[in-house]
Amino acid sequence: MSNLEQAAGTIDLPQTTSGAGSGTWRYRALSPLALQALSWLAPVLLIVIWEAAAQGGYLSPQVLPAPSKVIRTAVKLTTQGTLLNDLGVSLLRAAAGFAIGGAAGFALGILVGFSAVAEALIDRSIQMVRAIPFLAMLPLVIVWLGVGEAEKVFLVALGVTFPIYINTTLGIRQVDPKLIELGRVQDLSTLQLIRRIILPGALPSILTGVRYALATAWLALVVAETIGAQSGLGFLAMDAREFLRTDVIVLTIVIYALIGVGADLIARWLERRLLAWHPNYGAAR
Amino acid sequence: MTVQFAPPSQSAPAPAVIVNGLRRAYGDRTVIEGLDLRIERGEFVALLGESGCGKTTLLRALAGLDPVQGGRIIAPRRPAVVFQEHRLLPWDSLWRNVALGLDVPDARARVAAALAEVGLGDRLDDWPRNLSGGQAQRVALARALVQQPELLLLDEPFAALDALTRIRMHALVRELVANHRPGVLLVTHDVDEAITLADRILVMRDGRIAYEHRANDSGTIARGDLLAELGVLAAPAHG
Ligand SMILES: Nc1ncnc2c1ncn2[C@@H]1O[C@H](COP(=O)(O)OP(=O)(O)OP(=O)(O)O)[C@@H](O)[C@H]1O
Numbered sequence A: 001m002s003n004l005e006q007a008a009g010t011i012d013l014p015q016t017t018s019g020a021g022s023g024t025w026r027y028r029a030l031s032p033l034a035l036q037a038l039s040w041l042a043p044v045l046l047i048v049i050w051e052a053a054a055q056g057g058y059l060s061p062q063v064l065p066a067p068s069k070v071i072r073t074a075v076k077l078t079t080q081g082t083l084l085n086d087l088g089v090s091l092l093r094a095a096a097g098f099a100i101g102g103a104a105g106f107a108l109g110i111l112v113g114f115s116a117v118a119e120a121l122i123d124r125s126i127q128m129v130r131a132i133p134f135l136a137m138l139p140l141v142i143v144w145l146g147v148g149e150a151e152k153v154f155l156v157a158l159g160v161t162f163p164i165y166i167n168t169t170l171g172i173r174q175v176d177p178k179l180i181e182l183g184r185v186q187d188l189s190t191l192q193l194i195r196r197i198i199l200p201g202a203l204p205s206i207l208t209g210v211r212y213a214l215a216t217a218w219l220a221l222v223v224a225e226t227i228g229a230q231s232g233l234g235f236l237a238m239d240a241r242e243f244l245r246t247d248v249i250v251l252t253i254v255i256y257a258l259i260g261v262g263a264d265l266i267a268r269w270l271e272r273r274l275l276a277w278h279p280n281y282g283a284a285r
Numbered sequence B: 001m002t003v004q005f006a007p008p009s010q011s012a013p014a015p016a017v018i019v020n021g022l023r024r025a026y027g028d029r030t031v032i033e034g035l036d037l038r039i040e041r042g043e044f045v046a047l048l049g050e051s052g053c054g055k056t057t058l059l060r061a062l063a064g065l066d067p068v069q070g071g072r073i074i075a076p077r078r079p080a081v082v083f084q085e086h087r088l089l090p091w092d093s094l095w096r097n098v099a100l101g102l103d104v105p106d107a108r109a110r111v112a113a114a115l116a117e118v119g120l121g122d123r124l125d126d127w128p129r130n131l132s133g134g135q136a137q138r139v140a141l142a143r144a145l146v147q148q149p150e151l152l153l154l155d156e157p158f159a160a161l162d163a164l165t166r167i168r169m170h171a172l173v174r175e176l177v178a179n180h181r182p183g184v185l186l187v188t189h190d191v192d193e194a195i196t197l198a199d200r201i202l203v204m205r206d207g208r209i210a211y212e213h214r215a216n217d218s219g220t221i222a223r224g225d226l227l228a229e230l231g232v233l234a235a236p237a238h239g
């Protein structure tokens, strides 16, 4: 039948040779490579149109500078200005806040996950504090710590603590009780039980928390740096605003976006590495 | 009675577990009441009984997993247990799974020997998710036996396996038990499995051991009697 022949020609059957991600039965008229190219077409087109509009004078540089101008600004600020320094300062703030908030959230999560007494004692308080959007704390944090490094790191830490805490307690609670019972049958010590069964079992959830926390850390940093910073990407943007340098502002926005993507890549990489055993995360093998 | 079958050189058999007057209740619902049980080392005992009669409850009590409300259990500090599900840790390789809780310096060598015994000697560094149901249950058996337990508790370990795999597992278990000689308590729903494997079959009812059968000289236990006692066939009048 000609119908059958036609179908065979247009439906791309999964083949082991055609690389990863080909195991779907969706209708596809194009090869994976072509689809990949297609998915990049729209964003590229958008930038080309933007560039053309700016070059043709339809777009005031005050409103939105041409992409080429942003790139030139990036090069200039990197070679002659303080862009790298500001980027470093911002990353350091994010890292410090993430480390402090992550450690606090993880420690509290472990404590509450393991001890009913600790849960009764502190979980409700944490849940109540969590109900506050952490950015709403900013004015108070400024009153406490002034506008300096401490305030910025604190705000990031605050944003990181809760997702890590919640996902750690959740993960511990979700560990299969049958496996915990197995640990008892095998006569594991409490420490062995935690190390061999509870933490690995809670890890998928904890890493979800890490991924979420990376996003909030970044958000917290942008907000904190927008207010009274003397260095950092946020400072760069606010300083540029004074002089209506939209090219610099757009540049900082793009850098924030790139770092967000980078953070997400790191989180995915962690999941692939640490959860290789997990059918939902591990690299296909 | 057992003594007459034992070779003269063997002194009085050492018990693997002794239970006297056991009582186990969930809240005010008593499941086990006044249960007595004794299993010798090297003896294979099967426990039958209709669903919900308390077989798993008894096994868990013997394993020390649940508190009891009365009576006495004298059991090794650490009986080995194989559950209906394999309960392998998905994040650990097979050898790490078998070595769970094994605190000896040559753990990997011992694990390798145990996995070889269950026919998986070449899969030490493989992962649980790459195993079939029967293979996973064999790893669980290896994990139980590598501890060299005096008492081995099996709660329907073959129930989830297909008939052919189950027959292979029977042969394997018989061989392993013959080599290691722990006392075995096997909970099962399968009358034929019990007859095939056990030296002695217990039937549980009303929270106690209601009937007991010993393999006769030819090593068989009357199937009809068992089915009657389990209430499957028309039962003979009970006192
Ligand atoms: N955690 C529990 N809480 C309350 N009652 C329970 C609990 N576990 C078991 N029971 C009850 O105890 C009785 C015995 O249960 P058990 O699991 O020991 O039965 P079983 O003989 O193993 O049954 P099956 O052959 O179906 O596995 C049942 O009536 C059951 O409802």
Ligand SMILES: [Mg+2]
Binding pocket: B055, B056, B057
């Ligand atoms: Mg049961």
